Amino acid sequence: MSLQRYEADLRRLMAGFPTGVSVVTALAPDGTPWGMTCTSLCSVALDPPTLLVCLRAGSPTLRAALDSGSLSVNLLHQRARSTSELFGSGAADRFDQVPWVPAQNGGPHLIEAAHTIADCTVTAEQTVGDHAVVMARVTLVTSLCRPIPLLYGMRRYGSWAEDAENGFLSYDFIS
Structure with missing residues (x-):
């Protein structure tokens, strides 16, 4: 099987695995903000509280996180599809198009x-193929609104559908 075939198979496999959407952000040492849409995020440990994010090797966001030693994981809410698309586009002026504030340690x-x-504080980094796996110790969690997450799967965005009797039970994907 060719490498291209494996890439297509992996893309199809992961498209069938719906996940939440985040934007990982970092400030370069010169104060320049960087960020990218990221669905490769998971919890690694509760003690110490550690997350794992996978960022494209060579990206300015990765470089800023490694150089500054910190990053923030912004979990997007159901109305933030445009922000996900903006930070996935590579637009140079993305931080001019969305409201943001600097963090004390992130x-x-x-x-x-x-x-x-x-x-988060960056604790380790390992390059794997065309991405870097970044371990980050959580130092502060800030809740801004009721968590109704933006989801991505099957190459479409979606959100949780609320069931009045039981809370959040299902998800709906929208084109």
């Missing part, structure tokens, strides 16, 4: 797009 906080933000 990257920019996307105050209108995120429902919850984790400020």
Whole structure:
């Protein structure tokens, strides 16, 4: 099987695995804000509280996180699809298009797009293929609004559908 075939198979596999959407942000040592949409995020440990994010190798966001030693994970709410698309586009002026505030110990906080933000200290990094796996110790979690997350799967965005009797039970994907 060719490498291209494996790439297509992996893309199809992961498209069938719906996940939440985040924007990982970092401030470069010169104060320049960087950020990118990220669905490769998971909890690693509760003690110490540690997250794992996968960022594209060579990206300015990765460089800023490694150089500054910190990053923030902005978990996007259901109305933040445009922010996800903006930070996935590579637009140079993305921080001019969304409200944000600097964090004391992390990257920019996307105050209108995120429902919850984790400020983190980078503890380890390992390059794997065309991405870097970054371990980050959580130092502060800030909740901004009721957490109704933006989801991505099957190459579409979606959100939780609220069931009045039981709370959040299902999700709906929208084109």
